[in-house]
Amino acid sequence: MAAISLKVNGHLHAVDIDPSTPLLYVLSDDLQLRGPKFGCGLAQCGACTVMIKGRAVRSCVMPVSAVKEQEVTTLEGLGTPEKPHAIQQAFVDEGAAQCGFCLSGVILTAKALLDENPKASDDQMRAALSNVLCRCFTHTRMMRAIRRYQRSRA
Amino acid sequence: MNREISRRDFVKASGALVVCFSAASLIEPLIEPFALAQGPFDTHSSHVDPEKLDSWLAVASDGTVTAYTGKCDFGQGMYTVQTQLVAEELCVPIAKVKLIQCDTSVTPDQGTTSGSQSTPTNFNTRNLAQAAATAREALVTMAAQKLGVPADRLTIENGVVSSNSGGRVTYGELIGGKHFDLTVNASAKRRSPDQWKVLGKPLPSMDQLALMTGTFEFVHNVHAPGMVHGRVLRPPDTAATVANVDEKSVQHIPGLIKVVVRKNFVGVVAEKQWQAAQAAKDLMVEWKPGPGLPAQKDFYDSMRKQPSRDLMLVNSNDVENKLKSAAQVLKATYSHPYQAHGSIGSSCAVADVQADHATVWSATQSVYPTQHGVAALTSLPLDSVRVIFVRGSGCYGLNAADTVSYDAALLSQAVHRPVRVQLTRQEEFISENYGSACVIEQQVGLDANGAIEVWDCETWTASFGGRPGYDKPGNVITGMLAGFDPETITPRTAVEPTGELRNGNNAVPSYVVGCISGKCGGAGSIRSERVLTHAVKSPFFTGPLRSPVRLQNTFAHECFMDEICAYVKADPVAYRLQHLRETQIIDVVKAAAKAARWDARPSPKRGIARTATGIVTGRGISCVAYEGDNGYAALVAEVEVNQASGQVQATRFVVAHDCGPISNPEGLRNQIEGGVLQGMSRALGEEITWDDRKVTSTDWRTYHTLSLGTQVPAIDIVLMDRPAAQATGAGETAITLVAAAIGNAIFDATGARVREVPFIPDRVKAALFRRA
Numbered sequence: 001m002a003a004i005s006l007k008v009n010g011h012l013h014a015v016d017i018d019p020s021t022p023l024l025y026v027l028s029d030d031l032q033l034r035g036p037k038f039g040c041g042l043a044q045c046g047a048c049t050v051m052i053k054g055r056a057v058r059s060c061v062m063p064v065s066a067v068k069e070q071e072v073t074t075l076e077g078l079g080t081p082e083k084p085h086a087i088q089q090a091f092v093d094e095g096a097a098q099c100g101f102c103l104s105g106v107i108l109t110a111k112a113l114l115d116e117n118p119k120a121s122d123d124q125m126r127a128a129l130s131n132v133l134c135r136c137f138t139h140t141r142m143m144r145a146i147r148r149y150q151r152s153r154a
Numbered sequence: 155m156n157r158e159i160s161r162r163d164f165v166k167a168s169g170a171l172v173v174c175f176s177a178a179s180l181i182e183p184l185i186e187p188f189a190l191a192q193g194p195f196d197t198h199s200s201h202v203d204p205e206k207l208d209s210w211l212a213v214a215s216d217g218t219v220t221a222y223t224g225k226c227d228f229g230q231g232m233y234t235v236q237t238q239l240v241a242e243e244l245c246v247p248i249a250k251v252k253l254i255q256c257d258t259s260v261t262p263d264q265g266t267t268s269g270s271q272s273t274p275t276n277f278n279t280r281n282l283a284q285a286a287a288t289a290r291e292a293l294v295t296m297a298a299q300k301l302g303v304p305a306d307r308l309t310i311e312n313g314v315v316s317s318n319s320g321g322r323v324t325y326g327e328l329i330g331g332k333h334f335d336l337t338v339n340a341s342a343k344r345r346s347p348d349q350w351k352v353l354g355k356p357l358p359s360m361d362q363l364a365l366m367t368g369t370f371e372f373v374h375n376v377h378a379p380g381m382v383h384g385r386v387l388r389p390p391d392t393a394a395t396v397a398n399v400d401e402k403s404v405q406h407i408p409g410l411i412k413v414v415v416r417k418n419f420v421g422v423v424a425e426k427q428w429q430a431a432q433a434a435k436d437l438m439v440e441w442k443p444g445p446g447l448p449a450q451k452d453f454y455d456s457m458r459k460q461p462s463r464d465l466m467l468v469n470s471n472d473v474e475n476k477l478k479s480a481a482q483v484l485k486a487t488y489s490h491p492y493q494a495h496g497s498i499g500s501s502c503a504v505a506d507v508q509a510d511h512a513t514v515w516s517a518t519q520s521v522y523p524t525q526h527g528v529a530a531l532t533s534l535p536l537d538s539v540r541v542i543f544v545r546g547s548g549c550y551g552l553n554a555a556d557t558v559s560y561d562a563a564l565l566s567q568a569v570h571r572p573v574r575v576q577l578t579r580q581e582e583f584i585s586e587n588y589g590s591a592c593v594i595e596q597q598v599g600l601d602a603n604g605a606i607e608v609w610d611c612e613t614w615t616a617s618f619g620g621r622p623g624y625d626k627p628g629n630v631i632t633g634m635l636a637g638f639d640p641e642t643i644t645p646r647t648a649v650e651p652t653g654e655l656r657n658g659n660n661a662v663p664s665y666v667v668g669c670i671s672g673k674c675g676g677a678g679s680i681r682s683e684r685v686l687t688h689a690v691k692s693p694f695f696t697g698p699l700r701s702p703v704r705l706q707n708t709f710a711h712e713c714f715m716d717e718i719c720a721y722v723k724a725d726p727v728a729y730r731l732q733h734l735r736e737t738q739i740i741d742v743v744k745a746a747a748k749a750a751r752w753d754a755r756p757s758p759k760r761g762i763a764r765t766a767t768g769i770v771t772g773r774g775i776s777c778v779a780y781e782g783d784n785g786y787a788a789l790v791a792e793v794e795v796n797q798a799s800g801q802v803q804a805t806r807f808v809v810a811h812d813c814g815p816i817s818n819p820e821g822l823r824n825q826i827e828g829g830v831l832q833g834m835s836r837a838l839g840e841e842i843t844w845d846d847r848k849v850t851s852t853d854w855r856t857y858h859t860l861s862l863g864t865q866v867p868a869i870d871i872v873l874m875d876r877p878a879a880q881a882t883g884a885g886e887t888a889i890t891l892v893a894a895a896i897g898n899a900i901f902d903a904t905g906a907r908v909r910e911v912p913f914i915p916d917r918v919k920a921a922l923f924r925r926a
Contacts, residue, residue: 035368075368099229130863
């Protein structure tokens with residue numbers, strides 16, 4: 001066990017935890033956040049995605065000790081139900097969910113790509129999403145939502 | 155004018171003209187964060203009596219309507235559409251409706267939310283819909299009495315009943331906080347689709363904002379006070395048994411609370427999830443292996459040699475003679491693998507089992523059956539077990555949600571604390587009840603004109619375990635490991651069919667008349683018919699997976715139909731229509747062909763070179779009367795086939811879909827779009843694999859689903875609205891058609907027939923190599 005401080009969605013947290021614990025378990029168990037979720041624990045599906053330094057990161061395979069002082073942003077840190085982020089609003093506008101369990105991976109991966117490359121082509125979007133899974137297969141609506149968000153930033 | 159309202163007038167109120175005025179606010183959804191207040195297909199009696207109106211509905215003094223349903227939302231939209239239903243029948247805005255889903259303490263026992271049965275069960279003239287209609291009529295009667303005005307001079311708007319002479323009274327004033335004390339009235343009049351203001355409208359799913367902002371509570375997010383974490387250890391093969399568990403091997407794990415062993419069930423509990431994971435990894439368990447698995451490469455052949463439980467679904471008793479005298483006989487055999495539900499989130503449950511009561515938070519489709527299962531596993535009285543549904547990751551059928559609920563209950567009982575269990579990805583893949591492997595043998599006889607005269611079909615379905623229902627906890631792996639027997643196959647020969655045609659599994663092709671003792675329930679016109687099914691013992695647990703066995707059978711029927719069309723050089727649409735007689739299926743076939751601008755000609759395309767390696771295109775069609783009468787759809791698929799690599803790319807899907815009156819076209823489209831793409835993933839890549847001892851497809855590298863990076867086809871949907879028909883299911887119809895339509899399009903493009911799912915590149919290349 002070790003005292004670890006963690007900045008998540010603008011708030012500083014202190015947790016006493018085994019430093020090898022995956023970041024995901026700290027976020028979901030200790031901080032009781034609902035955005036990042038355990039899907040596979042193998043970095044194969046994306047459900048646990050968070051953003052660190054503008055990059056989409058798989059929190060299920062990242063030890064909490066590796067985060068250090070970098071700020072972590074989860075899906076609920078992006079916007080709120082009262083004030084959703086533009087990409088979240090684009091997903092609402094397109095009705096781009098069924099069960100919705102995969103959304104951290106989909107939304108944060110797309111946001112990280114478009115932050116870095118606002119003019120990303122469809123091929124670049126698909127490449128970025130090629131390790132993100134949605135088993136309800138809401139693919140068509142999700143791609144439409146991402147393009148809607150992209151247009152809204154232009 | 156104060157007129158005394160007679161008893162007769164009250165009774166007449168049920169036939170009164172009640173107008174619910176249109177109001178835009180009726181469909182304005184709640185914008186505040188969404189919080190979940192939180193086999194048997196019919197509604198069962200329980201302590202929540204489904205005959206009583208108060209079991210389904212309560213009106214508070216502020217006019218809020220709380221509705222209780224035993225059909226829950228997994229992402230297929232049942233929350234939103236049931237809210238619409240209640241709002242519609244009671245003429246209140248949807249923001250005034252609060253829906254409580256699937257909780258054994260408060261909701262009626264509606265068995266399992268599955269089988270495309272939620273809409274038929276709750277949206278026709280029984281259960282939730284009928285309760286809401288009963289409540290509206292009761293409120294009108296009360297208002298008539300209170301206002302002293304006959305019911306036919308009353309209107310309802312947003313939960314307020316007004317008379318044409320200026321009187322008004324709210325629902326809250328009429329009944330607020332009090333019981334109706336009425337039975338559900340079977341003759342209460344439902345509002346008809348031409349009156350609908352809320353139902354039938356494309357209302358976005360009410361959970362969207364919470365989902366998109368990561369604030370929705372899944373069962374994975376439940377935190378019970380004092381909760382600790384469990385993990386389970388599954389046997390390497392289903393039939394392995396525990397020889398020894400070395401508890402000392404995990405004594406070094408900090409936070410370890412207990413190693414739990416019950417017969418062959420093994421688990422650990424620790425303070426933290428990571429500690430439990432470490433303990434599960436380090437715990438030394440010696441397993442006595444089972445007898446091993448049959449070789450996968452010969453599995454389909456071996457299925458046909460097993461002792462089987464047989465069912466004759468139709469038999470005109472002239473099939474052999476007709477085949478002998480036919481101008482031409484065609485035969486083909488199709489096979490379909492085991493597939494996984496593969497929920498994106500591995501299954502999770504939280505249980506709090508104390509000495510005299512238990513609470514389980516579960517994503518099960520079956521809260522009441524799960525209550526029975528947990529009571530059996532914990533030896534607690536049934537009444538002291540409460541199962542509360544909290545949504546999980548999309549399940550698509552019997553994933554591991556039931557079994558992990560048992561896991562959590564067993565571990566919690568052992569430590570007397572609330573325990574959360576989430577399976578690992580690998581455990582999810584070996585813990586769930588797979589969609590069955592099937593083999594289907596087809597044979598038809600053609601007459602001199604090339605029409606089908608006789609259709610003979612024989613199917614083999616591998617089966618073991620299944621839904622636990624109310625009395626078979628052994629039907630999922632945890633129940634079996636803890637000592638309960640799974641349902642297995644008792645061999646039995648078929649008897650001649652009696653009663654009505656049962657086509658729940660779509661084993662009977664759409665093209666036969668389906669006659670039993672002169673009563674014909676089939677969708678087609680072929681009079682000589684025989685359909686014989688065999689259930690054989692599966693080496694793996696099986697259970698319903700979206701369009702269970704219906705998809706497998708439809709793949710075989712619709713591909714075989716296409717083979718017949720090709721043999722007689724007929725257009726696949728025209729030849730299907732020639733053999734169909736039921737209006738609904740004929741209409742969807744025509745509508746899909748029209749929307750797709752179907753190129754009427756025989757398949758395959760002309761001029762296909764046997765040795766070609768380039769990219770070619772083709773189109774195929776398939777159609778189904780789902781479960782015989784629970785929805786109708788046709789699908790045209792357009793594909794590109796890379797003949798060098800064997801890669802198949804679907805470029806366009808056109809779906810025509812008929813589910814009777816459409817309750818929410820937005821939700822329906824989402825289901826169809828997701829259904830056809832899930833069907834495409836299952837058709838092109840998904841297959842459970844195994845070696846001589848164990849399943850080898852246990853993660854997303856070895857079980858092949860299509861990622862979000864996949865280029866998906868354009869999807870065009872034609873919704874047939876039939877307001878006068880009964881409402882049918884809609885979640886499983888479109889997916890049923892995909893493997894067949896793609897297979898037929900591959901044939902059209904290349905002249906090569908692939909009779910085994912999935913259409914992986916090697917299998918397609920082998921078919922290309924064999925093509926004539």
